Amino acid sequence: QKEVEQNSGPLSVPEGAIASLNCTYSDRGSQSFFWYRQYSGKSPELIMSIYSNGDKEDGRFTAQLNKASQYVSLLIRDSQPSDSATYLCAGGGASNTGKLIFGQGTTLQVKP
Amino acid sequence: NAGVMQNPRHLVRRRGQEARLRCSPMKGHSHVYWYRQLPEEGLKFMVYLQKENIIDESGMPKERFSAEFPKEGPSILRIQQVVRGDSAAYFCASSPSGTSGGPGQETQYFGPGTRLLVL
DSSP states (O other): OOSEEEOOOOEEEETTSOEEEEEEEOOTTOOEEEEEEEOTTSOOEEEEEEOSSEEEEETTEEEEEETTTTEEEEEESSOOGGGOEEEEEEEESGGGTTOOEEOOOEEEEEEO | OOOOEEEOSEEEEOTTOOEEEEEEOOTTOOEEEEEEEOTTSOEEEEEEEETTEEEEOTTSOSSSEEEEOOSSSOEEEEEOSOOGGGOEEEEEEEESSOGGGOTTTTOOEEOOOEEEEEO
16 A cells, blocks of 8 residues: 555646645654655655645745645646646655655646 | 765666665765656655664665665665666665754755666
């Protein structure tokens, strides 16, 4: 059973729209969550980290965490074609002893 | 401030040869993690190391794979007697500290990766 799950997509949104990416996790011991962006053929790039229930905003990005529902999301406002990439959700901390458990990633396509 | 460095960026080996992948963490980071990404698959944890210590190797294949992070020099992921199934992108990440360091201290930053192709 996968520990972090994401819809693989592709998720297609028009330029300027809000893209909503979702992730669920099974390990209740996870304390920290991360969103990475990965362009094709490149390495993962950290976008956001979140540790507490609620919302965390950074520019056009908002991460949301609901530990009771074991749910993490990433909202991208005013989506741009350059946001087209695969977004990886990862859980870590506590029982994971430092390692990150990644979801399969959601491919986002932002159409001009 | 230099990021995580990995070399080589591309490595071609024939079946049965050895592959050595190197990783230098970001300045000030003492924790190193190795991940593997097979084609069209997600990132899978392999091993977590601190200087001269393996903290968690639960993701390492039982045979042919080993990792070290010596007191001096880069971390090395070694694959002996490579097979075609080892062809993948191998990413190294580093963090300032582990989970004991508090929120943010375990945030991992990734290097550019080494693309291994086994012929």
